[in-house]
Amino acid sequence: MKKVIVAALGVFLIAIAGGGTWLFLEFRAAKVDTVGKVDFDRPLAIPPIASSTVDSDGTRVFDLSIQKGTTDLGKSHPTRTWGINGSFLGPTLRATQGEKVRIEATNKVGQATTLHWHGMHLPAVMDGGPHQMIEPDATWKPHWTIKQPAATLWYHPHLHGETASHVYRGLAGLFILDDPQEAGLDLPRTYGVDDLPVIVQDKKFDGDGQIDDGHSIFSNLGVLGDEILVNGTPGPYVEVTTEAVRMRLLNGSVGRTFNFTFDDARRFDLIATDGGLLEGPVSMDRLQLAPGERAEIVVRFAPGEQAVLRSEKLDGDTNRFSGSDSRFDVLQVRAAEALSPSRRVPSTLAAIDRLDPDDVAETRSFDLQNFAINGREMDMSRIDFAATVGTSEIWDVTNTDGGVHHSFHVHDVQFQILDIDGEPPPPHLAGWKDTIWLPGGETYRLIMRFEDYADPDMPYMFHCHMLRHEDQGMMGQFVVVEPGQSAGSIDTDHHDH
Ligand code: C2O
Numbered sequence: 216m217k218k219v220i221v222a223a224l225g226v227f228l229i230a231i232a233g234g235g236t237w238l239f240l241e242f243r244a245a246k247v248d249t250v251g252k253v254d255f256d257r258p259l260a261i262p263p264i265a266s267s268t269v270d271s272d273g274t275r276v277f278d279l280s281i282q283k284g285t286t287d288l289g290k291s292h293p294t295r296t297w298g299i300n301g302s303f304l305g306p307t308l309r310a311t312q313g314e315k316v317r318i319e320a321t322n323k324v325g326q327a328t329t330l331h332w333h334g335m336h337l338p339a340v341m342d343g344g345p346h347q348m349i350e351p352d353a354t355w356k357p358h359w360t361i362k363q364p365a366a367t368l369w370y371h372p373h374l375h376g377e378t379a380s381h382v383y384r385g386l387a388g389l390f391i392l393d394d395p396q397e398a399g400l401d402l403p404r405t406y407g408v409d410d411l412p413v414i415v416q417d418k419k420f421d422g423d424g425q426i427d428d429g430h431s432i433f434s435n436l437g438v439l440g441d442e443i444l445v446n447g448t449p450g451p452y453v454e455v456t457t458e459a460v461r462m463r464l465l466n467g468s469v470g471r472t473f474n475f476t477f478d479d480a481r482r483f484d485l486i487a488t489d490g491g492l493l494e495g496p497v498s499m500d501r502l503q504l505a506p507g508e509r510a511e512i513v514v515r516f517a518p519g520e521q522a523v524l525r526s527e528k529l530d531g532d533t534n535r536f537s538g539s540d541s542r543f544d545v546l547q548v549r550a551a552e553a554l555s556p557s558r559r560v561p562s563t564l565a566a567i568d569r570l571d572p573d574d575v576a577e578t579r580s581f582d583l584q585n586f587a588i589n590g591r592e593m594d595m596s597r598i599d600f601a602a603t604v605g606t607s608e609i610w611d612v613t614n615t616d617g618g619v620h621h622s623f624h625v626h627d628v629q630f631q632i633l634d635i636d637g638e639p640p641p642p643h644l645a646g647w648k649d650t651i652w653l654p655g656g657e658t659y660r661l662i663m664r665f666e667d668y669a670d671p672d673m674p675y676m677f678h679c680h681m682l683r684h685e686d687q688g689m690m691g692q693f694v695v696v697e698p699g700q701s702a703g704s705i706d707t708d709h710h711d712h
């Protein structure tokens with residue numbers, strides 16, 4: 216009997232020791248640090264500008280093919296990936312304010328997906344959310360008029376429950392908007408030369424070089440990769456030939472937040488956030504971007520030098536299993552021996568009309584907790600509320616989940632941050648935004664105005680842009696209605712329009 220007890224105790228102790236070792240290994244592996252360890256031996260890929268045709272009524276038409284392929288991501292074997300008009304990521308769409316656009320998107324991946332135009336002001340039925348599924352081999356043809364100022368937007372799938380996996384396999388691209396006001400500013404704007412798309416994504420691979428989306432059971436954010444791809448290039452470098460270079464940064468990750476800085480902590484000018492130009496440049500030496508956020512920065516280089524864009528530990532957060540103490544070397548910049556001179560960034564960039572907090576039709580609260588918003592999980596057939604065309608609203612958004620990272624993204628509109636925990640936003644968050652980082656315990660007060668496109672039956676989404684959270688149900692739906700109208704109902708069988 217004693218022997219049995221001793222043996223049982225032994226097994227128990229081994230189990231504890233084994234469990235402890237496993238926990239220790241998980242904890243150790245969750246901290247990634249690639250600083251100084253990246254070779255920077257591949258030229259940065261520049262996504263091509265999507266070709267387009269202009270049809271008889273002046274509509275700019277883009278042809279997109281959502282497809283499967285294999286991509287050399289620096290592994291022993293080609294990696295099976297998805298892409299748009301290519302094997303990984305998609306071309307950069309580009310259109311000008313006032314232009315009519317139509318996208319003809321054909322789905323060739325063998326399963327239903329969607330394409331959502333993140334940051335775009337457009338009719339809900341064209342938005343590419345979970346109600347606009349593109350079935351296999353079908354072509355979806357959304358069309359709208361660009362009614363917003365110059366900005367760096369992006370596009371990605373947005374189907375209910377599987378957005379993270381479709382984005383992680385490679386479906387994403389930039390959508391750059393131009394306008395005459397921005398075009399008149401003395402800013403770097405030669406695409407791929409002094410105006411660089413910089414889509415940053417973390418990625419994890421298995422031993423065969425295939426994308427691995429398995430995640431640590433301790434990671435509430437889902438998969439956090441231990442390598443960085445920029446525009447799909449591992450270990451990228453880029454040669455620049457001008458003193459000033461504009462970078463259009465997109466955090467295209469599914470769950471990881473980046474804290475961008477340069478290896479010598481040089482300052483750069485932040486000129487634009489999600490929805491377009493700031494009133495004036497904001498000089499910074501680091502900039503945190505949650506998944507889905509964009510920023511345009513202008514950085515200056517000296518002839519012949521090299522500098523590395525990095526991502527540092529997050530500010531004010533230490534949750535290792537959320538990636539907060541990970542560091543990455545992201546992109547090496549190699550400046551030519553002779554650089555063409557560039558002017559300083561103009562001190563005035565754009566006029567931003569401040570929305571008036573005393574003139575709002577509604578104030579709403581959103582509590583993000585436990586994969587739900589205000590205690591409710593996403594339900595495709597439930598419209599959470601209706602906003603009225605021609606009115607402004609204030610949304611109080613709080614993360615009551617403690618140490619869990621959340622973010623908040625609203626479709627259809629660009630908003631302004633009124634305050635963060637009662638304090639006015641810092642200058643770098645004072646422009647137009649569509650996505651915010653939402654650390655535990657903080658309340659952001661957002662103000663937004665609803666214009667155009669009333670449709671009581673087709674909703675827009677609001678959600679956490681940590682894609683695992685979105686997929687798990689941290690998302691809701693609102694409609695925009697005419698004054699006096701109320702929300703209709705969603706026909707959830709009706710996928711196409
Ligand atoms: Cu970038 Cu609702 O999405």
Ligand code: CU
Binds near residue numbers: 620689
């Ligand atoms: Cu979240």
